[in-house]
Amino acid sequence: MVHFPSFALGDRPATGSFEMEEMAQTKPRRADNGRKASSWTQDPEGVRRDILAVARAEFVENGLSGARVDEIAAKTSTSKRMIYYYFGDKEGLYRAVLEEMYARIRNFERSLDLAALPPREAIATLAGFTFDYHADNPDFVRLVMVENIHHARHLEDSAKIGELNLSAIDMIREVYERGLREGLFREGLDPIDIHLTISALSFYNVSNRATIRQVFGHDMGAPDARERRRASTIDTVLRMLSR
Amino acid sequence: MVHFPSFALGDRPATGSFEMEEMAQTKPRRADNGRKASSWTQDPEGVRRDILAVARAEFVENGLSGARVDEIAAKTSTSKRMIYYYFGDKEGLYRAVLEEMYARIRNFERSLDLAALPPREAIATLAGFTFDYHADNPDFVRLVMVENIHHARHLEDSAKIGELNLSAIDMIREVYERGLREGLFREGLDPIDIHLTISALSFYNVSNRATIRQVFGHDMGAPDARERRRASTIDTVLRMLSR
DNA sequence: TGTTAATTGTACTAACTAGTTCAATTGGTC
DNA sequence: GACCAATTGAACTAGTTAGTACAATTAACA
Numbered sequence: 001m002v003h004f005p006s007f008a009l010g011d012r013p014a015t016g017s018f019e020m021e022e023m024a025q026t027k028p029r030r031a032d033n034g035r036k037a038s039s040w041t042q043d044p045e046g047v048r049r050d051i052l053a054v055a056r057a058e059f060v061e062n063g064l065s066g067a068r069v070d071e072i073a074a075k076t077s078t079s080k081r082m083i084y085y086y087f088g089d090k091e092g093l094y095r096a097v098l099e100e101m102y103a104r105i106r107n108f109e110r111s112l113d114l115a116a117l118p119p120r121e122a123i124a125t126l127a128g129f130t131f132d133y134h135a136d137n138p139d140f141v142r143l144v145m146v147e148n149i150h151h152a153r154h155l156e157d158s159a160k161i162g163e164l165n166l167s168a169i170d171m172i173r174e175v176y177e178r179g180l181r182e183g184l185f186r187e188g189l190d191p192i193d194i195h196l197t198i199s200a201l202s203f204y205n206v207s208n209r210a211t212i213r214q215v216f217g218h219d220m221g222a223p224d225a226r227e228r229r230r231a232s233t234i235d236t237v238l239r240m241l242s243r
Numbered sequence: 244m245v246h247f248p249s250f251a252l253g254d255r256p257a258t259g260s261f262e263m264e265e266m267a268q269t270k271p272r273r274a275d276n277g278r279k280a281s282s283w284t285q286d287p288e289g290v291r292r293d294i295l296a297v298a299r300a301e302f303v304e305n306g307l308s309g310a311r312v313d314e315i316a317a318k319t320s321t322s323k324r325m326i327y328y329y330f331g332d333k334e335g336l337y338r339a340v341l342e343e344m345y346a347r348i349r350n351f352e353r354s355l356d357l358a359a360l361p362p363r364e365a366i367a368t369l370a371g372f373t374f375d376y377h378a379d380n381p382d383f384v385r386l387v388m389v390e391n392i393h394h395a396r397h398l399e400d401s402a403k404i405g406e407l408n409l410s411a412i413d414m415i416r417e418v419y420e421r422g423l424r425e426g427l428f429r430e431g432l433d434p435i436d437i438h439l440t441i442s443a444l445s446f447y448n449v450s451n452r453a454t455i456r457q458v459f460g461h462d463m464g465a466p467d468a469r470e471r472r473r474a475s476t477i478d479t480v481l482r483m484l485s486r
Numbered sequence: 487t488g489t490t491a492a493t494t495g496t497a498c499t500a501a502c503t504a505g506t507t508c509a510a511t512t513g514g515t516c
Numbered sequence: 517g518a519c520c521a522a523t524t525g526a527a528c529t530a531g532t533t534a535g536t537a538c539a540a541t542t543a544a545c546a
Contacts, residue, residue: 040512040513040522040523040524041513042512042514042521042522042523043522044522044523047522047523063306063308063309063392064309065306065308065309066306066307066308066309068502069503069504069505070502078523078524079523079524079525079526080504080505080525081506081523081524081525081526082522082523082524084505084506085522085523089504089505090504090505142392144451144454145388145391145392145450146392147453147454148388148450148451148452148453148454149306149385149388149389149392150453151453152453152456152457153453155453155454155457155458156457166459169459190471192459192461193471193472193475196447196448196455196472197444197475197479199447199451200443200444200446200447200448201440201443201444203443203451204439204442204443204446204447205439205443207388207391207450208387208442208446209391210390210391210393210394210395210396210398211387211390211391211395211398212439213395214395214398214399215398216409216412216435218435228433228436229436229439232436232440235483236440236479236482236483239479239482239483239485240478240479240482242482283493283494283542283543284543285491285492285493285542285543285544286492287491287493290492290493311532311533311534312534312535313532313533313534321493321494322493322494322495322496323495323534323535324493324494324495324496324536325492325493325494327534327535327536328492328493332534332535333534333535
């Protein structure tokens, strides 16, 4: 469970991502001396990251149609002009946010080394980490929801994303077959089915947190509820695989 | 400016059984004879249902912010004027759609009689029906996604929805305790946890169908994939409960 | 037969919104 | 020092969008 502290970047609800790709950027990039900017640092990457971070928050909060370019611009330390300069249009910005988000998942998956663990521990670790990743990154979950509402057509456009998650499936397959050879797991399971089960159990608590709270009065974000659900998820996945 | 007729906010009858409830209403309600309507049938319930059906499709397809009132009006057999006459504003319309959707779920849950079945069969039946309900009603799933994007604040406003799903929990509790007494299930499980597991496994395939297809090339809507996933879901839930 | 709810239809408005134009200045690099 | 990319900023536009005003006619019910 790897939550990094959020360093009080001021505006963002922290989503402690396991990588630290984005902490450098939200510093004030120019001396805001009002009328005529007499001096500023040239930092295209910084500007891009700044815009992307703000845009992500807005898209995650309001969806693609609900997000407002002017609002994003206002929350940025740069201007609307630069958004169009770098990202072309609103959809281009959204796509960039989406791609960045998926790039992180890839990093997450790569960071797991299950080959070193015995099969049952490997699966438990995978399930636990997946659960934590979702719980720690509601932004990711909500963005995937938004993209599904739009029938994943931006993911389709983006294309470059393809085979990313196939690595996840391959990892599961490797562990599963190892477990089979050692007589620990039962036969006839599909790695994709295992993956879907882990994902579903990790995703739902986060994606449907609001309606669950409304209907059952349970806040799945609360530490104890989350911890219990985490244990249940790992247990359920292990039982699914056991003989 | 609230010109609601008295029944606009209240006691809507739940529009029939949860299966194909809505085919009767989309008949042409008036003879569209052009210039001046010389004759039309007075049918407020029909008009309401017509608007609701169209609105649901639009909200489900485009979300709350993405849906357009003019578009809804155009697809209706009545006019924008009537939408505001009956539902006040866009949010009121959305809320009505949401309430109708939840009323159906209640009917669905009521239609299940698990008490007559032995515990394991009861759970399998519940899981199977829940899975089927989600798979057969992607509109429901998508609307719940939309509502979660909006932090369920319309569900909150609506209020009347409350204890609805508590009946579902009670049903599970009854079966679970019966299974405990008969020595079939293991101890220490929380009925809500069981419910969440069933829901998650039923919801995810539908809610994330687009991204799953995009990333894995698998269409969970295809009959064979769906059937395999259904079996897996039931199996997983039973294993979760078994000693 | 009179009252009220249901219905029709169009044009309008005020606010909003994605995207552009114009007109510059500054920073880094060779 | 020349050149290009980075940056600034504000006003503008063309289209959209939720919601309203106006002005009527018809159905149902008692």
